[in-house]
Amino acid sequence: MIWLLALVSCFGLICAEEPFRHNDRVIGGSDAEPNTWKTQVSLQFDSSGNRYFSHICGGSVISSFYIMTAAHCILSTDASHYQVVVGEYNLAEYEGSEEFISVKRIIVHPDWNGDLGNGNDIAILRLATPIYANGYVEIANLPYPDQMLPHGFTCYITGWGSMDHFGNSPDKLQQAPINIVEHAVCSKPEWWGSLALKTMVCAGGDGIISGCHGDSGGPLHCFSDDVWRVHGVVSYGPAGMCNQVSKPTVFTRVSSFIYWMYSVMNEN
Template sequence: MSLLLPTCIIVCFSKGLICCNEPFNYRVNNGRVIGGSDAKPNTWKWQVSLQLDSYNEGSFGHICGGSIVDSFYILTAAHCIISSDVSQYRVAVGEYSLFEFDGSEQFTSVETIIVHPDWNGDLAKGNDIALLKLANPIYDNGYVEIANLPYADQMLPHGFTCYITGWGLMDYNGSVPDKLQEAPLDVVEHAVCSQPEWWGSIALKTMLCAGGDGVISGCQGDSGGPLNCLTDGVWRVHGVVSYGPAGVCNQPFKPTVFTRVSSFLHWMYSVMDQRLEIRQKSSVL
């Protein structure tokens, strides 16, 4: 089984990826997380729209999702990083309708991109995770919130219901939603997801599978976004959208695959603590 390399603008090879698509800066209707529905405004406050200015013309379009994990940091997928030029990116938080100004949005430029050191562009090897350090901090305007994270190495039981959120396509040739979408996905435990008729050996323990019923799934444009799970009475971001089947996204036995956040907490905290320390020292000088 061959997987996609993350040269993501529109390129989706066989058997592959929920990739970052052509920037969504045009108006179309009726698309959604497949099988999903409009989220209630001001619900998933940590949801991010990662946007790209492909031609440095000042016109940004949605390419991926993400999650607020600190006032200065955004969590997303490594394969969403399709340019090393930080000036081409911006982050939209407090966003709900991509094509209307809701008055709740904050738009912030990216200062630094930190991709996991073991990410090599091969989704089958995992490590599809990245942090974006923002040029300016996100402030609390009532429409944003820092995501709660799972415990280190926490794994969810088979059949546990979580929610995927994002502005992804309905299918490979589908349309783009204007409003944030949400959809329930049931966790598929590693022992099942790694079976040959499912994702087989490319489903690693550092990944989290959810869905696979042939009805509900993530799709292009959802990459990097959160899998939100209510554990211990708190909504936590347990996954980062990584890959799924090429073509029609909601295929039976091919659940959406997420980077398992609980497997990367030590790396995340080490990066954020280091950068925070550098920023604090700089402010003293």
């Protein structure tokens, strides 16, 4: 359980005001078309040690050996408790496009301290075997160092987050368009205030579309410089109903951590 400024949070969701009941999913989204978001990963966890894995978070393929996700998705430092599934679309069916790969090593950002408001919510997983280029998987394009997108720029959030406050989850990958909220707006007191750092990306906040837990660690896809790039890693949002006005989904800004990621991958 994560705590933030003496407020209870729910696995990547900061408790803000709660005028509504809990409602979890890629809010306002729809089924993605199969084989569309090829960089998307399902990060799966086995708490029992019996090799029974279930989806807990999203992630992005950043090389044939590495996956990018959120630090708060790391529930154990024992890599044997994790597997990643690439080429996934329907979690309830085996479709022949999936690759199930064990995790060899977990590298959490050294400045992550469990406090979502402090930022640095990013981790890299080193796989035990490389991803096979089977036509259903791609390596994500990443943004330039410190690249920022303008206010109102439309991106896409994807994931398998649960669909309602009863915990019902979609089998098929969900997607939704979501607009960037610039830091000058997101850091206003009536928005996220001091919890919104420049190393984060805010998107949504219209009361219609948002991410939620279960989507944590997953990508924010933005078409910039003529290619799709993963500009964000789902980090936190409001507790209660996830699609609250002026409480956008907050992502770790990938462009702020490019040099760290490359140094980790070069060292390992």
